[in-house]
Amino acid sequence: MRIIFSVLGLLVVVAIVGMLAKHELQAARVIVPADGAASAAALTGTPAQQSQQLQRQVTDDINKALQQGMQRNEDASAKQ
The missing domain is CATH 1.10.287 (Helix Hairpins)
Structure with a gap:
């Protein structure tokens, strides 16, 4: 049970970091x-x-x- 919660927590953290990275990369696009x-x-x-x-x-x-x-x-x- 403990392993399942650890894996789920890790997946949630990875998903949040992925969304933040995507948001930051989209914001970095600058029109010359x-x-x-x-x-x-x-x-x-x-x-x-x-x-x-x-x-x-x-x-x-x-x-x-x-x-x-x-x-x-x-x-x-x-x-x-």
């Missing part, structure tokens, strides 16, 4: 914005040039994100 697709498609030239373009794009994106973070911090400090 049109401007991101256009910029990726705009890469032309040799592979070295494409690499440099991607590096510049990533650097620009990081700088933009850092500036947005600084602006949020300044806004939060001003509200306090």
